[in-house]
Amino acid sequence: MNVKNYVRLEFSSLPENVSFARSCVGAFASQLDCTLEDIEEIKLVVSEAVSNSIIHGYNNDPSQTIEVVVSILENNSLEIIIKDYGRGIENIDQAMEPTYSSDPSRMGLGFTFMRSFMDEMDVVSEPGKGTSVRLLRCFPSQDHRAMA
Ligand SMILES: Nc1ncnc2c1ncn2[C@@H]1O[C@H](COP(=O)(O)OP(=O)(O)O)[C@@H](O)[C@H]1O
Ligand SMILES: [Mg+2]
Known part of the structure; x- marks a missing residue:
């Protein structure tokens, strides 16, 4: 499907960038016709996925991307x-x-939240190479709403 608008972010694997990423994605998503609750859910799943990359993917090494x-x-x-x-x-x-969770001190609910708040979740991962998580959230089109 064609992309109408996009933003690409690249940042260091530092914990302070979790809130940076969630705010950026939340701000970008707010141009859609969606509720504050939708935005909160979107921010939450971004936090979960970025935290996973930092903690599990990079074992808290801040020099990664x-x-x-x-x-x-x-x-x-x-x-x-x-x-x-x-x-x-x-x-x-x-x-x-x-x-x-591979870490017994953690709750192991990140993927569960991502799956429940989003309409689609695809995870592609290769040991030693990395992980890519694709999340999709559908919103009724504005034309459709106008007709309803
Ligand atoms: N980006 C990632 N790189 C490597 N392993 C990951 C990544 N994301 C998730 N995992 C693995 O999947 C498990 C489950 O993730 P999650 O549901 O978020 O639970 P938690 O983060 O609490 O462990 C993690 O414990 C980890 O083993
Ligand atoms: Mg997690």
């Missing part, structure tokens, strides 16, 4: 791609299970 591309597609859906070049995920099905 995270990429986020957020796009508004032709049908007014919002696509967010979060990418790292870190450790990768051995078993994606297991990683997505609610409450599974």
